[in-house]
Amino acid sequence: MSMKIAVLPGDGIGTEIVAEALRVLQALDLAFEFEQALVGGAAYEAHGHPLPESTLKLAQAADAVLFGAVGDWKYDTLERALRPEQAILGLRKHLQLFANFRPAICYPELTAASSLKPEIVSGLDLLIIRELTGDIYFGQPRGRRSAPDGAFAGAPEAFDTMRYTRPEIERIAHVAFQAARKRRGKLLSVDKANVLETFQFWRDVVTEVHAQYPDVELEHMYVDNAAMQLVKAPKRLDVVVTGNMFGDILSDEAAMLTGSIGMLPSASLNARNQGLYEPSHGSAPDIAGKGVANPLATILSAAMMLRYSLDQADAADRIETAVRAVLAAGLRTPDIWSEGTRKVGTREMGDAVVAALASPKAITTIT
Numbered sequence: 001m002s003m004k005i006a007v008l009p010g011d012g013i014g015t016e017i018v019a020e021a022l023r024v025l026q027a028l029d030l031a032f033e034f035e036q037a038l039v040g041g042a043a044y045e046a047h048g049h050p051l052p053e054s055t056l057k058l059a060q061a062a063d064a065v066l067f068g069a070v071g072d073w074k075y076d077t078l079e080r081a082l083r084p085e086q087a088i089l090g091l092r093k094h095l096q097l098f099a100n101f102r103p104a105i106c107y108p109e110l111t112a113a114s115s116l117k118p119e120i121v122s123g124l125d126l127l128i129i130r131e132l133t134g135d136i137y138f139g140q141p142r143g144r145r146s147a148p149d150g151a152f153a154g155a156p157e158a159f160d161t162m163r164y165t166r167p168e169i170e171r172i173a174h175v176a177f178q179a180a181r182k183r184r185g186k187l188l189s190v191d192k193a194n195v196l197e198t199f200q201f202w203r204d205v206v207t208e209v210h211a212q213y214p215d216v217e218l219e220h221m222y223v224d225n226a227a228m229q230l231v232k233a234p235k236r237l238d239v240v241v242t243g244n245m246f247g248d249i250l251s252d253e254a255a256m257l258t259g260s261i262g263m264l265p266s267a268s269l270n271a272r273n274q275g276l277y278e279p280s281h282g283s284a285p286d287i288a289g290k291g292v293a294n295p296l297a298t299i300l301s302a303a304m305m306l307r308y309s310l311d312q313a314d315a316a317d318r319i320e321t322a323v324r325a326v327l328a329a330g331l332r333t334p335d336i337w338s339e340g341t342r343k344v345g346t347r348e349m350g351d352a353v354v355a356a357l358a359s360p361k362a363i364t365t366i367t
């Protein structure tokens with residue numbers, strides 16, 4: 001049976017990097033059915049909405065979604081419901097993609113790209129599991145109380161609601177304990193239980209679920225301390241689980257430890273293991289169309305897609321091995337370039353991964 005992939009390249013560098021990931025997938029000799037659709041600003045331009053019904057339907061019917069990136073400064077003044085970011089929030093909510101995996105791996109070849117000392121980050125392999133469909137991102141009510149004359153701009157007050165239900169916390173806790181069990185058997189749950197009722201509840205429920213995973217060591221930490229520990233001693237952490245907003249912030253911080261956000265993939269899964277796979281970085285409008293964007297985060301996201309949604313762990317391993325071979329050979333897009341390595345563009349990087357897939361040895365020297 002062929003695997004149905006909805007391909008949503010989006011805006012900015014999205015189209016360039018997704019094209020390379022597709023070439024890598026096509027080189028695998030597996031039966032895929034790719035169908036492409038517009039999303040984000042590109043969909044707004046064509047259909048007047050960042051997540052048209054047709055795009056959503058395609059995503060819902062697919063086994064997995066391969067997503068590029070959305071957004072551009074030129075949409076900053078649009079009303080919120082029409083901004084490109086609403087496409088990704090809508091996909092998360094409609095597909096119930098509650099479990100977001102954001103690995104932060106510091107590749108040995110790229111240790112120098114980190115702003116932290118090599119001994120702090122070399123060999124770092126951290127997994128942030130971010131709850132993705134609840135919290136202050138989606139809690140109701142939210143809005144702005146209008147000014148006495150009904151004006152939006154002069155409103156005296158605005159509000160969002162931080163909220164978690166027990167089942168929402170339970171399901172992400174189960175995902176996190178199971179992930180920790182497959183790794184070092186250690187889970188850190190990050191909250192703000194000292195101030196927020198929502199996150200005291202989070203801590204209580206995670207602790208309850210822990211009873212079913214006595215083999216996993218659970219630690220709790222406040223988010224401010226976690227932000228500090230991430231830069232102080234990140235290698236002491238292994239799997240970190242947290243809510244939607246704290247996870248948004250901490251995962252960017254963790255990405256920067258590796259020095260190369262252009263390298264980091266992500267997966268967002270629902271209860272059926274249907275998933276959306278996207279690079280952790282954004283649409284980078286400043287370099288769009290120049291052929292210099294790093295496609296490796298998207299290529300590695302395609303590997304996560306094979307592993308988590310398509311049950312093709314061997315193919316995922318092959319892609320990851322090919323990416324390591326290309327790095328070891330010294331090929332670098334500008335974002336990860338350093339003295340003594342060879343600067344290549346988006347396409348050339350994709351070519352190199354495809355070549356390394358065919359034969360990892362073909363790519364062991366800088367030519």
Ligand code: IPM
Pocket residue numbers: 085088089248
């Ligand atoms: C992310 C992004 C999104 C988020 C935005 C674009 C809505 O920052 O995926 O981390 O805040 O979740």
Ligand code: MN
Pocket residue numbers: 248249252
């Ligand atoms: Mn973010």
